[in-house]
Amino acid sequence: MEQLRFAYDGLKSSNVGAYAIAGVVASGDLEILVEREELGGRCEVDIRTSVQGFEKTWSAVTQSFVSTRALANTRITINDSGATPAVVNLRLAQAAQKLDEGDA
Amino acid sequence: MNANDLFAADALRHSYLESTARARAHGMCDDNSFTEWLDPRARLTSPHLEALDVPVSFDDGIVIGEGRLKGEQIFVAAQEGRFMGGAVGEIHGAKLTGLLRRAVQEKPAAVLLLLETGGVRLHEANAGLVAISEIQRAVFDARHAKVPVVVLIGGGNGCYGGMGIVAPCCDAIVMSELARLSVSGPEVIETARGVEEFDAKDRALVWRTMGGKHRYLLGEIDRLVDDDLPSFKEAAATFLRRPVAFDLDAVVAEHARLAERIERFGACEDAVDIWAALGIAEPEQIPSLDLEQFQEAVARSRTGSVHETR
Amino acid sequence: MKLADLLNALFPEGHDVTVDADVVQGLGQLDGRDVALIGTAGHAAIGVETALTLAAHVLRVVQDKPGMPILLLVDNAGQRLSRRDELLANNGYLAHLAKCLEVARARGHQVLSLVYDQAISGGFLAAGMIADRTYAVPEALIYVMNLPAMSRITQILLERLESLCVTSAVFAPGVPSFFKLGIVEGVWDGDLSGALRDALTDHSKADLRSENGFARGGRTLAAEIARRVQEGRT
Numbered sequence: 001m002e003q004l005r006f007a008y009d010g011l012k013s014s015n016v017g018a019y020a021i022a023g024v025v026a027s028g029d030l031e032i033l034v035e036r037e038e039l040g041g042r043c044e045v046d047i048r049t050s051v052q053g054f055e056k057t058w059s060a061v062t063q064s065f066v067s068t069r070a071l072a073n074t075r076i077t078i079n080d081s082g083a084t085p086a087v088v089n090l091r092l093a094q095a096a097q098k099l100d101e102g103d104a
Numbered sequence: 105m106n107a108n109d110l111f112a113a114d115a116l117r118h119s120y121l122e123s124t125a126r127a128r129a130h131g132m133c134d135d136n137s138f139t140e141w142l143d144p145r146a147r148l149t150s151p152h153l154e155a156l157d158v159p160v161s162f163d164d165g166i167v168i169g170e171g172r173l174k175g176e177q178i179f180v181a182a183q184e185g186r187f188m189g190g191a192v193g194e195i196h197g198a199k200l201t202g203l204l205r206r207a208v209q210e211k212p213a214a215v216l217l218l219l220e221t222g223g224v225r226l227h228e229a230n231a232g233l234v235a236i237s238e239i240q241r242a243v244f245d246a247r248h249a250k251v252p253v254v255v256l257i258g259g260g261n262g263c264y265g266g267m268g269i270v271a272p273c274c275d276a277i278v279m280s281e282l283a284r285l286s287v288s289g290p291e292v293i294e295t296a297r298g299v300e301e302f303d304a305k306d307r308a309l310v311w312r313t314m315g316g317k318h319r320y321l322l323g324e325i326d327r328l329v330d331d332d333l334p335s336f337k338e339a340a341a342t343f344l345r346r347p348v349a350f351d352l353d354a355v356v357a358e359h360a361r362l363a364e365r366i367e368r369f370g371a372c373e374d375a376v377d378i379w380a381a382l383g384i385a386e387p388e389q390i391p392s393l394d395l396e397q398f399q400e401a402v403a404r405s406r407t408g409s410v411h412e413t414r
Numbered sequence: 415m416k417l418a419d420l421l422n423a424l425f426p427e428g429h430d431v432t433v434d435a436d437v438v439q440g441l442g443q444l445d446g447r448d449v450a451l452i453g454t455a456g457h458a459a460i461g462v463e464t465a466l467t468l469a470a471h472v473l474r475v476v477q478d479k480p481g482m483p484i485l486l487l488v489d490n491a492g493q494r495l496s497r498r499d500e501l502l503a504n505n506g507y508l509a510h511l512a513k514c515l516e517v518a519r520a521r522g523h524q525v526l527s528l529v530y531d532q533a534i535s536g537g538f539l540a541a542g543m544i545a546d547r548t549y550a551v552p553e554a555l556i557y558v559m560n561l562p563a564m565s566r567i568t569q570i571l572l573e574r575l576e577s578l579c580v581t582s583a584v585f586a587p588g589v590p591s592f593f594k595l596g597i598v599e600g601v602w603d604g605d606l607s608g609a610l611r612d613a614l615t616d617h618s619k620a621d622l623r624s625e626n627g628f629a630r631g632g633r634t635l636a637a638e639i640a641r642r643v644q645e646g647r648t
Contacts, residue, residue, distance in 0.1 A: 001157050021144045024124055025161040026186035033144050033162055050159045079149075081159040141648035148639065152584060156570060168643065194584075198624070198636040202643025209644070224535070226568045229558045231584045231633055233535065234597045234623060237543035238636075241621045244516045266539050272509035273516075287493050287505035287536055295563065296495045313501050324503045352476060352521065355514050359473060362466055362510055365502060370462075375501060 004047040004058050011043055011072035020098035023083075023091040030080040030088060032095045036073055043071040049080035061085050065092045118332045120258040121282050125167045125184035128218050131333030132180055132256075132340055133171030140169040141203075148195050152228045153188075161187045164195040168203045174341050176213035179203055185220035185259040192267065193225040197235025204242035207251045213344040214252045217274065222289065223265015236266035243273050250347045252276070256336050257283045258329075262314065264289050275348040277325040278339040279316035281395070285325065286314040308391065312375035317390055317398060321379055323361060330395050415530045415551050417455050420487070423606040425449075437464060438487050439471045444610060450475045450523075453487025453541070460537045461494030465507035468541065472514040476521060483614055484518060486527035488542040492534030508540040515544045519619065526613055528602065529554040529589075546619060547599040549609070550589045556598075557587030583632045596627030 019035040030049075045062045062076070076095075083091070120128060130138045142148055144162035153160045165187035170179050181200050183190040192200075200217075207215045224232035246253050253274040257263045262284030263271055269287055271277055279285060290304035290313075303309060312318055320328040327342075329335040348354070369378045379387035383405040393401060417438065421429045424442055431440030431451055436458035441448045452471045458464055475482060493504055519525050527545035529538070533556045542548055550556065558564075561579070565572040575585065583591040592598040602609040624640060627633030642648060 001154075001159070019143075019145055021126070021162070024184055024186045025159045029186070031144075031161055035145060048159070050157070077147075077162075079159050079161060141643055141646075142639070146648075151635070156574075194633060194636050195639055198639035199643055201624075201636075202640035205640065205644045206646070224558055226559060226564050227570070229564070229585050230591055230595050230597070231636070233539065233558050234543070234592075234595055234627070234633075235636065237539055237597070238621060238623060238640075240512065240539070240544070248520060266536060268505040269508045269512065269536060269540055272506045273512055285505065286500050286503070287508060288495050288500055292563075293495045293497065293500070295566075302497045302500075313497065318501075319503065322503055324506050350513070350517070352473075352517055355469075355510070355517050356473060358510055358513070359466070359469060362462075362469075362507060366462060366466065369502065370498075372501070378501070 002049050002052045004049065004055055006045040006059055006062055008043045008045075008063070008066045008071075009041065011041060011066065020095045022094035022098060025079045025081050028082055028084070028087065030078055030083040030091055032091045033077045034095045034099050035075045035077075037075045039073050039075065041072045043074045043076065045076045045078070047078040047080060049078070051080070051082050057085060061088050061092075065089070069096055071096075118334070120280060120331050120333050120336050121260055123333060124186070125165075125182035125218065125220070128333065129167045129169065129180045129182040132216050132218070132337050133173055133178070134175065138169055138171035138180065140167060142168065142199060148199075150193050150195055150228065152193060152231065156227055158227060164193060164199070165190060166196045166199050168199050170212065173213070173337070174344060176344050177210075178344070179207050179212045179215045180218065181216070182218035183220045185261040188225055188227070189261050190219075190221035190259070191223060191225035192221060192232050192235050192239075193228040194231040194235060196225070197232065197239060201235070201238045201242045204239065204246050204253070207246045208249045211249060211251055214254055214340065215246060216254050216256060216340050218256045219263040219267055219271060220257070220259030220261050221263055221265065221267045222261060223267050233266065236270060240270045240273055243270060247275065247347065247350045252343045252345070252347045254278065254340050254343045256340060257285055257316070258331060258336060259283060262286070272324065276327070276343050278327040278329055278336060279319060279325050280329055280331045280336075281316040281398075282331050283316050284311065284314040285316075285319050290314075312391065318375045318378075321382060321384070321390075321402070322365070328395065328398070415553065417487070417489075417530070420530045420606070424610055426607055435464070435467075437467045437471070442485070444607060444614070448479070448482060449610070450479060450482050450484045451487060452484060454490050455487075457489060457491045457532050459491040459494035460508065460541065461496060461499040462502045462504050462507045464494070465504065465511045465540070469507075469511045469514045472511070472518055476514070476518050476523065481522050483524040483526065484515075485610070486525065486541060486545055488527055488529040488533045488538065489531035490533060490537035490541060492538070493536035508536060512540050512544045519546060524614065524617065526610075529556055529598075531555070535559060543597065547613060547616065548597060549600050549602050549613060550592065550598045552589055552601050552603050554589050555587060556589060556592050591632070594627070594630045594632035596623040596625070596630060596632060599626070
């Protein structure tokens with residue numbers, strides 16, 4: 001298992017939704033938990049993945065996602081079981097949508 | 105699996121089979137009434153899986169909580185079949201046992217168990233096995249307290265192993281034809297006894313032997329429904345506040361039915377032979393009938409207690 | 415342990431037991447009272463007929479001998495693996511056996527089980543763990559699945575599973591693991607009739623297995639999580 005951590009600053013703020021979850025830890029999929037938390041404006045991302053060696057890909061995907069959303073004071077925690085970037089993006093989008101809708 | 109498949113699957117939101125455990129749990133309750141207990145924020149991940157470098161899940165593969173169904177309070181537990189095949193590990197099992205014990209105290213109108221599981225989570229072996237026994241004991245305690253425990257089985261993995269034994273210990277079982285209920289899986293039988301005994305790749309054989317339609321015809325389950333959340337929900341609602349007797353008379357009657365089943369069908373080679381013996385006019389057509397046609401075929405056969413269950 | 419030796423050790427006062435198609439039934443005498451004996455021998459694989467026969471014996475005791483304690487004698491190879499048993503819904507027959515035993519418990523019969531040889535998976539669940547308390551002789555073989563099969567299904571290397579068996583009670587087959595996890599209440603060694611006598615004095619019906627598992631260090635989480643849910647601390 002590989003554990004990766006990223007943190008992003010300088011984001012717009014939003015306090016919509018307390019938490020949201022998307023995806024399932026199945027082969028080729030992943031589970032994303034998104035929680036609002038007082039983080040001094042930051043967004044923190046914590047990834048546990050069964051596939052080693054993709055730190056750059058994860059960094060790019062999360063960076064891109066965070067920079068287009070109002071995700072200040074947000075913690076994103078991921079349990080990954082080998083999802084492709086397309087699947088990761090789908091689940092991130094679903095989690096963000098649920099957060100906006102105020103649904104878990 | 106690619107993103108398009110996942111997106112399409114999510115769009116089939118009404119399909120019980122395609123829905124996640126969380127969506128199924130919400131789907132069994134009146135709008136917006138489901139509240140999850142020990143939700144993913146609790147991060148109750150399995151240390152046993154972590155020790156084996158196997159990916160963990162924040163809810164350990166089971167969603168539990170309470171909601172309202174037709175205005176009545178219910179407890180719901182839904183196993184996530186896509187995580188470890190829905191198999192029962194220490195934490196997963198404890199969540200379910202705790203829910204059933206709480207039902208004894210709070211007496212909801214029903215406990216709905218949305219089972220999709222291979223049984224014991226082998227990665228947690230002994231802990232998984234005792235977890236299932238504790239679940240079984242807690243089911244019995246809920247039944248003694250007259251809280252109906254209703255099993256819903258509609259996922260692709262079916263309900264197998266020790267949980268396949270727990271299911272008939274409950275008040276009622278609702279299934280769709282897409283699901284299966286048994287104790288031993290086809291692959292396990294084939295591995296142990298050879299392909300002649302059971303060809304696990306013969307899907308038609310698997311479903312004839314263990315699938316919802318056959319279980320209904322055999323008298324093992326109470327309702328067969330379409331593969332959609334509202335159908336499961338409506339069927340579950342019929343059991344609210346209606347516990348099934350669980351006393352000496354009930355098990356004596358069940359004993360007689362089970363003895364008769366062996367007498368009548370013990371020499372049958374295949375499910376089709378059993379269906380023929382039940383008086384079904386064109387038994388080989390059964391697998392291809394839709395629900396309405398199937399129910400008509402059953403009604404026409406009327407050979408007495410075809411499926412007077414439990 | 416051989417059935418004959420087991421019966422002599424448990425019931426030096428006397429016993430009257432028949433074995434038919436690996437199904438054991440009869441009575442043992444202890445301190446002048448009868449104990450109903452029901453179980454299996456010969457590493458029986460439990461299919462629909464066996465499960466039904468066992469259930470019939472339970473019902474007979476419930477109907478004819480109100481309040482008599484029942485000792486389940488466990489030696490099985492788990493559920494029978496056959497297409498026919500699945501076709502007829504063996505899961506339902508095993509559940510029926512469990513329900514009959516539960517009705518016995520509810521009607522005041524103390525139900526104890528003793529693994530005297532082998533107990534596997536579904537066979538252990540339906541015919542062993544259903545009891546108020548489960549006991550075992552030290553050399554009993556209790557497990558969920560054999561290691562090679564487990565390795566195939568989980569994709570964990572056999573060597574890894576074997577080494578885990580040395581360090582982890584969660585994996586290791588055998589009585590010490592099952593005791594540590596709280597599944598087996600106690601180990602009966604030597605004075606079996608004394609152990610049975612003591613066990614018969616414990617009339618508690620509460621399921622203490624997860625608490626015992628915690629106290630013995632075998633299962634660190636189950637008791638606490640179940641309690642959190644039960645008490646609404648969620």
